[in-house]
Amino acid sequence: MVKPMVVRSLHNQVIHELxxxxxxxxxxxxxxxxxxxxxxxxxxxxxxxxxxxxxxLSAKGLIQSRQKTGAHVRETxxxxxxxxxxxxxxxxxxxxxxxxxxxVEMREIIEPAAGAAAARRRTPEQLARIEAAYAAMAxxxxxxxxxxxxxAFHEAMLHxxxxxxxxxxxxxxxxxxxxxxxxxxxxxxxxxxSLPHHKKVLxxxxxxxxxxxxxxxxxxxxxxxxxxxxxxxxxx
Amino acid sequence: MVKPMVVRSLHNQVIHELxxxxxxxxxxxxxxxxxxxxxxxxxxxxxxxxxxxxxxLSAKGLIQSRQKTGAHVRETxxxxxxxxxxxxxxxxxxxxxxxxxxxVEMREIIEPAAGAAAARRRTPEQLARIEAAYAAMAxxxxxxxxxxxxxAFHEAMLHxxxxxxxxxxxxxxxxxxxxxxxxxxxxxxxxxxSLPHHKKVLxxxxxxxxxxxxxxxxxxxxxxxxxxxxxxxxxx
DNA sequence: ATAAAGTATTATGTAGTACAAATAGTGTCG
DNA sequence: CGACACTATTTGTACTACATAATACTTTAT
Numbered sequence: 194m195v196k197p198m199v200v201r202s203l204h205n206q207v208i209h210e211l212x213x214x215x216x217x218x219x220x221x222x223x224x225x226x227x228x229x230x231x232x233x234x235x236x237x238x239x240x241x242x243x244x245x246x247x248x249x250l251s252a253k254g255l256i257q258s259r260q261k262t263g264a265h266v267r268e269t270x271x272x273x274x275x276x277x278x279x280x281x282x283x284x285x286x287x288x289x290x291x292x293x294x295x296x297v298e299m300r301e302i303i304e305p306a307a308g309a310a311a312a313r314r315r316t317p318e319q320l321a322r323i324e325a326a327y328a329a330m331a332x333x334x335x336x337x338x339x340x341x342x343x344x345a346f347h348e349a350m351l352h353x354x355x356x357x358x359x360x361x362x363x364x365x366x367x368x369x370x371x372x373x374x375x376x377x378x379x380x381x382x383x384x385x386x387s388l389p390h391h392k393k394v395l396x397x398x399x400x401x402x403x404x405x406x407x408x409x410x411x412x413x414x415x416x417x418x419x420x421x422x423x424x425x426x427x428x429x
Numbered sequence: 430m431v432k433p434m435v436v437r438s439l440h441n442q443v444i445h446e447l448x449x450x451x452x453x454x455x456x457x458x459x460x461x462x463x464x465x466x467x468x469x470x471x472x473x474x475x476x477x478x479x480x481x482x483x484x485x486l487s488a489k490g491l492i493q494s495r496q497k498t499g500a501h502v503r504e505t506x507x508x509x510x511x512x513x514x515x516x517x518x519x520x521x522x523x524x525x526x527x528x529x530x531x532x533v534e535m536r537e538i539i540e541p542a543a544g545a546a547a548a549r550r551r552t553p554e555q556l557a558r559i560e561a562a563y564a565a566m567a568x569x570x571x572x573x574x575x576x577x578x579x580x581a582f583h584e585a586m587l588h589x590x591x592x593x594x595x596x597x598x599x600x601x602x603x604x605x606x607x608x609x610x611x612x613x614x615x616x617x618x619x620x621x622x623s624l625p626h627h628k629k630v631l632x633x634x635x636x637x638x639x640x641x642x643x644x645x646x647x648x649x650x651x652x653x654x655x656x657x658x659x660x661x662x663x664x665x
Numbered sequence: 666a667t668a669a670a671g672t673a674t675t676a677t678g679t680a681g682t683a684c685a686a687a688t689a690g691t692g693t694c695g
Numbered sequence: 696c697g698a699c700a701c702t703a704t705t706t707g708t709a710c711t712a713c714a715t716a717a718t719a720c721t722t723t724a725t
Contacts, residue, residue: 252514262688306538358532464677495716495717
């Protein structure tokens with residue numbers, strides 16, 4: 194979708210192929226995978242490369258392997274849902290309304306709080322980074338430029354919080370925004386319509402007004418939620 | 430500390446040993462690791478096992494390997510800070526005040542919002558799980574029982590939100606609470622003192638009062654923050 | 666002498682074989 | 696019928712060999 198991402202190494206290909214199959218539901222929790230030798234042969238890679246991929250999928254909580262029993266897909270409870278890959282695989286096919294709703298809820302929780310924290314703790318350098326991102330948004334001439342600058346804006350804001358745990362949640366924000374660009378009712382026409390929202394957030398952070406930043410950010414998220422077209426037609 | 434965790438497989442041992450070294454700062458961002466053959470020999474494992482571990486560490490964003498150049502520790506920006514292992518490694522040695530503050534901030538952002546969402550969307554079964562956890566807290570006779578029940582309470586509340594992205598943040602809450610139990614000024618004496626706070630949250634969720642739940646949860650976090658003893662003495 | 670091109674070197678990436686260890690399932694003995 | 700030992704199977708680990716990519720060096724042409 195957004196990332197063409199020609200995966201270089203073999204085991205990375207295996208990670209993404211199996212990861213996609215699991216997260217998409219082709220392989221369901223409880224399902225057993227073929228034994229390594231077979232699976233490796235079937236995917237045209239060596240058992241070595243396959244195993245390296247399996248270890249990574251285990252680390253992401255998607256599978257679990259035991260001797261004799263083999264590898265099984267784990268219950269979704271155990272998945273690292275915040276993992277960037279897992280989120281990406283989940284959005285690889287058209288995401289469900291249900292999931293979009295959950296992404297928006299995460300934004301509603303994280304971003305206003307992050308905006309407030311940013312207004313409190315930002316350094317001049319960090320502020321400059323947001324300003325640069327905002328300038329790029331204002332200067333954008335097409336949707337691609339806008340998207341990139343928009344993501345940079347939100348990431349820069351998270352960095353302003355000086356809390357790397359919040360920064361790590363950018364993978365969620367990124368996924369939410371990317372999904373929004375696909376589902377939004379108006380991006381194509383006037384993709385810059387949310388620029389004033391961003392301006393208010395930027396100004397509040399610049400002036401060190403936490404509560405103003407929180408409110409402005411909350412409004413931006415609510416507004417973007419209302420701009421997601423609810424596609425009642427479920428068919429592909 | 431809390432988890433004795435006798436790591437079974439060899440590559441898991443390698444993952445934890447290298448992960449700990451990196452997160453603790455023994456190996457700094459930019460540092461190059463010895464080449465695989467050497468490192469494997471030095472850790473008394475085969476290159477196979479070592480590589481499986483390296484792939485997992487790569488997936489966690491801690492290292493990056495390229496041909497000829499070898500593996501290097503990545504900048505902390507790229508670390509999956511929300512990964513349960515990374516959080517655990519970070520708290521393996523005594524966590525810094527700075528980091529404790531960041532954990533508390535995460536709780537302040539997540540838990541009140543989660544409490545509100547739980548009050549809105551909980552099912553009877555989910556409520557029963559919180560009630561069970563609360564009962565276990567009330568019945569606890571020692572710190573260990575209390576700790577276990579307390580974690581179960583907070584996890585059950587996250588499940589009530591019906592948002593698996595929020596549930597995945599339990600690794601952060603868990604780390605924060607575990608750290609709190611170590612640093613709290615009063616756990617040893619009267620470890621049950623926060624029971625009333627939990628009762629208020631439980632009641633609000635039971636009665637489907639989102640804002641009440643939010644406030645009660647916010648108070649609990651603020652209260653626990655004030656109960657962390659600030660150990661000015663930095664020496665071990 | 667400098668810069669471009671090509672070659673050598675070296676570390677990771679991949680394949681394949683062999684065996685160790687664990688465990689579900691089976692069979693046997695009391 | 697139950698407990699125990701045995702077997703078969705699958706993952707776990709080790710080792711070897713070679714492919715591939717990227718740096719460093721060397722050669723050559725201007």
